Amino acid sequence: MTVHQEDAELERKIVELLPSSSGARTRKGWHSTGTVELAAKLVDASGVVEKAHEWRCQDDAWSRAKRPVKDEQRDPGFGKRGGRPAMFTTRQVLIIMLLHSVTGEPLLIKELATTVHERLNPRSRELLGLPADPSDMNCGQVYTNFRRALRRFLDAIDSAPHSTGRRLRYSEVLRIRAMRAEESENLAEKSSRGSWVANQLLHMTYLYLPKEVRANWRGTISVDGTAVPVWGKAGSPGAKKRTLDSMCSPEFDAGWHSRTAEDHNGEKNKDHNGDKGRKRLKRTQEEFKWAYEATIAVMAEDPDCVTDFPKLALSVSLEKPAGRVAENAMVCVGAIVDRGLPINYFVGDRAYLPHSDVDKLQGPLKALGYKFVADLRSDQLGIQGQHAGALLVEGTWYCPSMPTALIEASIDHLNKKISDDTYQRLIDARRDYMLQTKEKADSNGVVQMRCPAMGPNPTVDCPLKPQKQTSVGLGIPKLRTKIIKPPKHPDRICSNRSSVAFGPDAGANEAGLKYGQAVPYRSKEWHTLYQTPRSTIEGLNAMVKDEGKGALGSAGRRRARGYTFQSLCVAVLLAGANIRMIDSFLAKPIKTTAERIVARTDRRRRKQTLDSYRQRANAPPLVGPAAEAAN
Template sequence: MTVPRSWRDSKKIRQCRPHPVTDAPFAIPDSKVGQLDTLLHNSGVLGLIDTELAGRPGPGGLPVRTVLVGLLLSLHYHQSATLADACRVLLDEVTPTARTWLAVTDMDRHDLHARLAFSRRVYRSFDRLTSALDPYRCDRRRRLPTDEAAAHAAAWEDEDAEHLRRRRLLQEISDRLVLVTVHLAHRRGLFKGWKGDIGIDTTPVPAWHDEPKTHKSLASVEITAGWHYCAGSTEGIFGHSATLLVAGSRRQPTGHPRAGRRVSEHPQLALGLVLDTPGKRIGPNAIHALGALAPFGFPAGVLAVDRAYTDQTAPHFAEPARRLGYRLVLDYKQNQRGVQGSAPSGALLVDGSLACPAVPTRFAHATTGLDDGTVRAMDDQLTELIAQRRPFFLKTKQAADARGTIRLQCPAAGPSPSVNCPRFHHVHGTANARPKAVDLTNLRATAAHSAAKTAVPIPTAERLRPPPKNELPRICQKPTITLHPGGLGPHDKFRQDFPYLGPAWHDAYKPIRANNEGLNGRAKSHRIDIGDPKKRLAHGRAAQTILVALMVCTLNLQILHDWHLTSGTPPTPETGFSGFKHDGHLTPTAYTSTGIPPP
């Protein structure tokens, strides 16, 4: 094949290359600076930060507000949360008017020494913030000996009053940076049709620094980082773990009522974020994020979580989640499926649901020992067994109260029993009841007849010689029982509100877990990538918490923008918002006809 002559001419090749329109730096419109500055003010973090830094010695330096706005602009336009990129944005890309708003004094931006001096001011301002929020400040520029690093890391775990106060303040700042975007969506009315379904997942946030060197007795620069093991992986990721909440949605059991392709009724925003050491406080971190949503007044719907949360003790996760009003949808490991225990009343705990003590063995152990592949790709036989054991589950007679106490009923009791139990008829004197005539042409009446119900298999010996009433399980003596929080002991963490692997469980668990994975994918995409440590190079957990919170805040703004574009509905005017001036310099941002500040 003959190569064209132009391909061999280096001058012509250079002429064919694309050239930028201009070499001038990118110009960020003042409206975007004002929009992000307004968002930062509305979050309330600036007041918390100013109060914390008020009594610290030394000059005030560059305002923390300037650094945070620079980081938000850098994330929005360059997908980076590094201080170096924030410096370039503040010096080269914002207009002189916006620099005046942000208290960036006039300087010769072309003077190398002036630029270096400004960058040092940015770094010192951010370091002043992280030092004030760090429970135990240490040298973050070098590896510490293992014993010295352990003393500093203990400040993130102990019960010291000052350490607790700083950790709570850091988490409150992180919560406000994330929830300000939820406030924005809520004011626009984007959660009107949301039922309160939430998915929780923990995703790794890798660290830039190397892991500890045990043979040299040296710790990592990130003294609170650890090894995060994803489900099914034997190789850990060194860094921190981020607990993320997503606004999920369920499928309808019989299909979506609207014709055509199903469209989500709300944006799937990140509703909460907690950054922590891998494997530490998995359940309490999720409960904290759920509690932070209480002021919004959202409904409490379904809470779908993976097996990491199923392993948490009931007081750490299941009990407080139920007190908040959520219904749990859980998954189990291979050795946790099947019969998981029993209640004091004699009822069996079968895959998270309390069942009749006389449930057939093949139904109770339908999932015992099954691996994940078999459960996720259920065959017809397993599907039939799951369906046949459902009538044996205890029925809910009274929903949970404020303490989480519920009332359950024997499946053979009540006006609409689901099984036909000879033991129940003998104990409660209904065996000789006069049968009722039924119209066989009425399908509903035929299905409600006792002869059409599933029969409870009672042993032949018990049929011939019924035991005394006091020797039977309590659920058989008294058809209604009260189940208090923690009433199942250590097995209470397995209890859930939908029959495992049933239609209702699939319609809730699978879509919400898909929402979780979708949020994780967007959080680690080419736009905002919390999984790339090169985009957040600051040292220390306090710095990482703030930077990841800013990244999730920017991610939510992108989700809101994309949701309006894909749904075809323009944003409605916000309610309950009043403009204000930025430190006496920035006037309220002019709103467009769509109700939001200009881009």
């Protein structure tokens, strides 16, 4: 056989291996039937499909109500949907997206369509209600119809409509924003729908966790934001260089994301925030990303937890970077509270606490029953406020006679005037001067507190309130810290016989509510309550951005454009990460406990209460493009 004959024979064999003209052959195998079944059960149990149908009917009625009378007279069928039946349903779209998230595959529409066409076995196709024989459809038909089905679902929750997916001139962007402003009420409704869908999918993964394991979590959450880069041309011209003809990013609702040192814990870099508390990290161009920012609330441990549990993402909200930080945090918290989950500690970095406005974050959180644990900037150290003579020092109320060395311990430590060991001893020494809680806070947030020299267990001896000498046993006198210089003009905390009420408005400019913390700042309890939840949320962010799994930080794995699509992708990727965490956790032996929580009933009436901070029912804060349209 000649060389030419050998080449011809080899060419013939290769041609036989090539796919037919009906479509390209996938190199990937079938998806597990068990994983498909799990995704189907979670989507079916969520109720999202039924809600989507209900919303579409409402939108159709709204569209018909807006049409001119002359159109109705000309054509009675105007505004009604027609055409052939859809090839794919909302249920099938959500199941396939969740399936890809669980298995760590990209959320590209082409890949999703390929799964529908070639990667489902007969049992899986039956679960999804797909035709048993996919050969009747080619890849192009599947892609087009799958994309349309996704678009139909997104239309019902799209709070950022009129996006074209291509670069636009700034004049066109202004026209789109003006159109959104005209339908701001409708967009606010769709924003609430989108938030409900995203958080309902996450809630289904929480319910996927066995009940006895869920009982181990006591309600502590850690909240943080993470960048969600978008695909395509990055950036839009700044205000100084921008003209009507300037070209903007296809994702003009996104923004530049950069991480600043002042918003995060400074344990690794103790002089990170400089003298003014606003020094930024030295950043390179690579540290700026054109992205959205996903605010995520995650389950976290606290000292009350006695057994382990997987740290799941409970809720999420998407926004332009550094925009409406407090509002997005409250959207996440609202999704947790609305679903009846437990309430305990709220842990966030400096971007949330105490930086946020009291009316937007601290007040609503306190009204819900959350306790705060937060870090402080250097310009927030030391005395933060006063009430009835008591001093608010770094989130805790103290005796007015507390020595200056203890008051300024954090400032001296920041300026490197004292060592770490000395600083910790001074923090511990503050305890004797802490006001004592006579009664727990009532439902209105009012706490009865008394001087540390009073009560059954005084911690200081003060000449203004002499106490009988007590003993610890065997006649040995109990030693207490002595107040040497009491106030010359004592206020109520020193003169009242029993206690003083500390309400939500305690301190100038509501300092007690803005800066108050559940435990003394930088104490051992603080380190446990702050650092562990903060490590938890950072760990979740790293896991969901793992390139081998969800790859949330890779824009190329979810290239379809639009705020609403990106919001859905973030929720689906977090749901997939939750499922993987649960499966990994259940593979290990666990111990469980249960506890009953009894709530106290408030029988008193106060002038200053937390009612003024409570959010209106069914009216969560507006976030994202819908908030811009409303303004």
